[in-house]
Amino acid sequence: MLLLAKYLVAVAIGLGIAFLMPQGTLWGLLPLAVIAAMSNSNGSLYVALAGQFGNKTDRGAISILSLNDGPFLTMVALGTAGLADLPLIALLAAVFPIILGFILGNSSRLVRVFLAPGEKLIIPFAAFAIGAGINLSVLFTSGAVGIVLGLMTVLLSGGAAMLFLYAWYTLRKRPRPARNILAGACESAVAGNAIATPAAIAMVDPRFLSIQDAATAQIATAVVVTAFVSPFLVAYVNRWQLRRGISPEYEERYLQGRHSDLPD
Template identity: 70%
Template sequence: MDAVFRAIGKIPGALMVVPLFLGAIMNTFFPDVLDIGAFTTALFRDGAPVLIGLFFVAVGSQISFRTALPSLEKGLTLVLAKYGAAVAVGVSIAFLSPSGTLWGLLPLAVIAAMSNSNGSLYVALTSQFGSKTDKGAISVLSINDGPFLTMLAMGAAGLAQLPMMALFAAIFPMILGFILGNSSEQARAFLAPGEKLIIPFAAFALGAGIDFRVLVGSGAIGILLGLLTVIVSGGLAIAAVYLWHRLRRHPKPTRNVLSGAAESAVAGNAIATPAAIVAVDPSLASIQAEATAQVAAAVVVTAFISPFLVSWISKRQIGKGITKEAENLYFEDPARFEEVWEVDQSLRASAITEAPVEPESDLSRRVQAKKGSVS
């Protein structure tokens, strides 16, 4: 059995996608199995609202704004870029397309997919390729986990009827988690495992509401949604981070945009967003299964593409002299960065990647000698 779980773990978004598909299979071919009653039906067919509520408490507990200013700025830049792309594309489809869809893509699915980012994949990619500010930005990026931003966009555009009390009721579990997590480290540590523990059960319950015929028909167009998410929202996120660097007048070697590429994947929990929206506005229930299928396909597609995109951008940046080490040094020790920045490229590269040096060290004397020869 361990070998089976290891094999499943290699599937992108497996924690959410695999149970979702299993639930859809059960509902399509063996629906009576889930209707035997008692705890079985309550958990595996009807348990989605409760499980998603618990999941939002766990997610909210991990959101923290206690981080450095550059991380906050970068995270906010990414959130606004992705959210702006999601709203622009989703609302345009809703109002500019005669049918209110684009090649079968639903505005609800578009906004849910494009506005949610895969936090786990982001952390994994930035841990390998990114700078310290890239990693720190996750505290702000956690805001776009869940249905909150999607609800705001759908409600503001008039695409859903979202009474304020119903909206508050939908996001209160996340607010509660946020309060608990930021007021008590013990509460944060206690709730942290809930993110992964709850996801597969909630995903199965969501899948139990999907008929495979809908999944196959709508899931195919979800591939296009995944590509649009990487190109449009990911591309805009990359451009926004670069613009942030330029506006803040950061030196060229520090203009690292990897975080924008790492943010291009769709969050696995975005699959739950259509259900959360329908819980607030039941009039959208007829498109819930279709929207969920489209988002699920986008999760898989982006999980495959994003790592390759990040790796390619990393190599391209290094070729241009832009490195995570340079960005780390610039924000941690600006004086030393300026000292290194004034000398030639070869000396700069070695000084950035090596540990801080003592004033009388050989590296320091080389820097000073080079500065003297330049002057």
């Protein structure tokens, strides 16, 4: 539900801007930046917030949520909508490392432990290389609208994730105290590796080279904004749930089959 909500909202807003807004932008906000940022979640921040406020089910969701890492889903959205000319081999090249890592990580605990630090190690090196090529004037002009992108991601992307979760629980007739939606709030931040998405797409389709710097700056700004704002959203949702008798602990009891332990 979290993965689906993030992606659908990102694509709907991004393509809506591309096809419905004059010149295909909204206040200078680029569809490429919108889809790349809103569909890509900050796994490290998610795990940290879910670890502090959520339960082991919330934390376990990161294995599936990791599928939105990298440029693959953005490529699919742009290519399907006809906004980018992306050959099949390029899509395969983008998703193959994820598939390979998924297979290795789930087939061997030793490999999983060995490779886990790599996700955090590569971010500063990739971010430095990309940041060194960004024109400072772009960061303070078209990049400044990334603040709006960051707030949109927290409110719309995070809001949709929580709404999808609650709708799923309602359809499955889960008891109200176990309808924990904190994971949706934890999923409201933009991943640092999303900063590399415009460069990856421009490498495959040179038509995006002219907006690569602006899209990168917008995403970079959104990453910083969401890193500050998302924890406050999670804390607020946690208090909101507790006031209504909903908690991650009750959800965990329910999933363990301890239905009698739930309050009425």
